[in-house]
Amino acid sequence: LPGHSVLELPAAATGRGVYPLSIPDFPELPASILRKRIAVVDLTVEAALRGDRKLFVEALLADGAVTDEKTASSLADELLEAHKAYLPQFFN
Secondary structure, eight states: OOTTOOOOOOEEEETTEEEEOOOOSOOHHHHHHHHHHHHHHHHHHHHHHHTOHHHHHHHHHHHSSOOOHHHHHHHHHHHHHHTGGGOGGGOO
């Protein structure tokens, strides 16, 4: 997985603190699913940092929940408008 990834993994909480539980040989299938998800998050963050609406639409499509570009574009407009106060870089 990318070095900048942060994962929630199992741990044991005791009276002496929290201790990570080892996951030996992390399986390739979940790793590949996580790599795709991380790539989508990275794309979304890049779109936000640039204020790039087109890149945001690409991130929505890459996520897979929306597969039609027209729908993704409409969703992007609605999301950006709803969060306009927090994303001024998209409205300059």
